[in-house]
Amino acid sequence: MDYGISGLSLIPVRKEPSEKSEMVTQVLFGEHFEIFEEMVGWCHVRLAWDGYEGWIDSKMITPVNVRTINKLEKRPYAVTGDIISLIPVNDEQNLVLVAGSTLPVWRPYLKEFSVDKDTYKSEGEVYYGVQKNPREVVIKQALKYFNAPYLWGGRSPFGIDCSGFTQIIYKMIGMRIPRDAGEQVKMGVALSFVDETEPGDLAFFDDEEGNIVHVGIIWQRNKIIHASGKVRIDNVDQFGIFNVDLKRYTHKMRVMKKIIGTNETD
Incomplete structure (x- = not known):
């Protein structure tokens, strides 16, 4: 079984392997998935977060190995809370993340996360694991x-x-x-x-x-x-x-x- 992760802000997941096909959901940055079927230019995937299935443009996929997937599954999820987060890549580039994105292999004390071999800093609002005041967080974030x-x-x-x-x-x-x-x-x-x-x-x-x-x-x-x-x-x-x-x-x-x-x- 092959695996992938979203290294982009958003990846559309389509009902059929075509850009003209209906979008059924989206993969946000840092969310991973199984790849269980491939055809020219497209991959049929199952999203790890909710089990949703659909087709993704293969050019949008960052491949990861099963060892990385096992590491991600063992850790609590770190999720961005800011509507937009700018994550520096270098002096000229940023990752643009939307609220609800996953920060893989999050290290809270360093405010760092990693995708494959690349490490990034995130200074914005991050929710890590189950929250102690969930109702307050739900309303605060929903109103955003x-x-x-x-x-x-x-x-x-x-x-x-x-x-x-x-x-x-x-x-x-x-x-x-x-x-x-x-x-x-x-x-x-x-x-x-x-x-x-x-x-x-x-x-x-x-x-x-x-x-x-x-x-x-x-x-x-x-x-x-x-x-x-x-x-x-x-x-x-x-x-x-x-x-x-x-x-x-x-x-x-x-x-x-x-x-x-x-x-x-x-």
Whole structure:
């Protein structure tokens, strides 16, 4: 089995091996993956963070060996918290990292990380492992994405979808949740009333067929942070999300879930 890691800010993962194919998700800097099929110019990969599969342009892949992968898997994940981080490469070049990027082989006392044989310094905000104040971190980081545009398959402040948003925010507190809302809803403990929720809990919404089609983060009582057109704050109650601009309900409530504090950690 071959392995790779993202040495770029973002790598699009596509449904089929074509630039014209739908983007299903993104690999952020420092995230690694298995390569289990290759064809001319493309690799079929499985992402280590969430098991998502798709096709990546082979030119975007930094190969790594299994020994490096084993080392990465044994360490707590270090995740960037700044919306944008500039990491010096030399006097003329920087790595540009988006929030939620992984800093492999992070050495907190030196503020250094390594990709293959290269070592870099990061002076910005970094979350290392499971956080002691997870709800505070979730809200602090979620609010940083305010007005970020919606992008199907996106996981960055430059474009993000609803479940990519919740996944990345939870990654910052050291919790691994699935990529899609339909899988995220299977985690945690169900809550009966909005009044039972705490900041950082998740709310899920369905369509007329009962399919989970949306997810957001509870902020304050009756307020939700979610990606719909853009990352925005709206009102939420037992019926669903009430869009403060449109003055109407836009999403129908299915269930609220408490994941933080239920031992569903990485």
